[in-house]
Amino acid sequence: MTKDFTGILNCPVPIMNHKTVQLGHGSGGKMSHDLISRLFLPRFTNDLLDELGDQAQILLNSQRIAYSTDSFVVDPIFFPGGNIGDLAINGTVNDLAVGGAMPKYLSVGFIIEEGFPIDDLHQILLSMEVAAKRAGVQIVTGDTKVVNKGSVDKIFINTTGIGILAEGVELSPKNIRSGDKILVSGFLGDHGITILSSREGLSLENQVETDSAPLNGLTQKMLEAAPSGIRVMRDPTRGGLATSLNEFAQSARVRMRLDADHIPVRPEVQSACEILGLDPLYVANEGRLVAIVAPDQTEKILNVMHKHEYGIDAAVVGQVTEGDDGRVTILTGLGAETIIDMLPGEQLPRIC
């Protein structure tokens, strides 16, 4: 009755550059890709997983659904404009939304450290309630584990979500064509700089707040306005815009060029980045999206974005150009063009 799985269990360890897991393996950048492609994919390979999108697309009795999971380990758990609770709701809502799905149902798994204040837990739950109401999703099942003091840093939250994919919605990097425009929905780097400045006690002249927000309302408006004009979308979290664009460019075998002058970055985020030695293109966002759109639909899409509370500052930041080497470059104000690579290791651990 039982099959023999000894062969699998004796499978040798793949050769990796490190003997132990490094922070960079969770960066969302190159090292993450390395870990996933060498260690994880060979084990779990199947058509759905191998797409490696932020969500899996499943056909259930002729209904297409999107399915996505995310664990939240942000430090600190409370920060200007939000906390780990609303972040956990918005994060999974956004992973579904940028796949073109309408998020519907979430599960929530809490891992809580013994001794965690009930007041703080209550505050996190209230924020989750508001975030779920704002996004129009229901939390339908959950799990709570409590571990001994020291076994987890305060609280970690996993959310997993199911969304509905409307007929005809087929977003994929494969749709990207030379000439397409690159849009972002707002200012970049607010979330990452908020977390880092609260962690480091950095006092900025103008306090930055997280951009954490549910994007499903915005994506629905965009899809309604230009159902065939949107090639692919993503929420540039860990690894920032640079990582999302590199993934797109490599997957689609195209070249992309950003225009530095058009990338929306708040002056206070820009100066914090300079102090901290960071590039805003690599800093995490939790309520922004990047969309690759057909050139002749760009105006229409930008118009609906500008009318939405989470797209007011949307801008065209670059375009897909001739070439098939998966390279992303940036054109600076001075006319120089430099390569924007994927984040090699970890920039900011526990950013989400």
Added chain:
Amino acid sequence: MTKDFTGILNCPVPIMNHKTVQLGHGSGGKMSHDLISRLFLPRFTNDLLDELGDQAQILLNSQRIAYSTDSFVVDPIFFPGGNIGDLAINGTVNDLAVGGAMPKYLSVGFIIEEGFPIDDLHQILLSMEVAAKRAGVQIVTGDTKVVNKGSVDKIFINTTGIGILAEGVELSPKNIRSGDKILVSGFLGDHGITILSSREGLSLENQVETDSAPLNGLTQKMLEAAPSGIRVMRDPTRGGLATSLNEFAQSARVRMRLDADHIPVRPEVQSACEILGLDPLYVANEGRLVAIVAPDQTEKILNVMHKHEYGIDAAVVGQVTEGDDGRVTILTGLGAETIIDMLPGEQLPRIC
């Protein structure tokens, strides 16, 4: 455009018996129920969540699906007969299976401590691969976070799963009737005693192994054999059989009586329990189920169970009796009848 949620965010903290989260709040017993009903449910209330099953049942375009989530924090992560990896697959597979669903798709979320050995991670992934193949489920999406040393104890894994509910399958404590029989699928307490004895370095004369196993094959056979004879099933994990039966009895407003002489417990588990001061009825299982079945279908169901590798030792351990007070009792060999209550606090933290 944005609704005002200030009212929710100012909601006062419910009165709890503790100011901080205790290990008992994760026990699966009384304190867990307290935390969930006072703190979590008021925030997330909806028809699907309020059922408080081990899985939510969702209608998606006329297809009924089951949805379940679980985080695994077991310590140690490697133990006789398994590790955190296969446990994480089997745990969610079983939560779906005992709801009567066919588990199909899993998501996996890893939270890994910086410095965790790649070899160990590989071993865990191999076990997950085998467990997924054994259960016939696909891992379709995932997430990996790496946190600084000391922020998590080695590795935690969340799995969330989607299963398909066949037409007509409506398992619920509400179906329970006086006269129904209580079945368990095998020996109780193996998993809990395995974890505890490896943790404490307890050397037992006969080494016990975890019972961790996928139960979906067994539940399908049972449902095929007696589609209308199975009232409800559950996998008695945290809190053990006693907790599952108390939940059933209270939810169905019935009374249940166990027969001590018929409860299958291995002698080595029994003696370990005596040494450790535990009652096997409260010890966690990870590959056992309890089913409440119609009296006239009991034989038929037991027969198919006995033919299945994970049901060979199935036994009738008690029955539903007259009375509506939700009380569970046990009849000992000496004729005494004592009350089996829910676990008040935490017995064994990090058992799964």
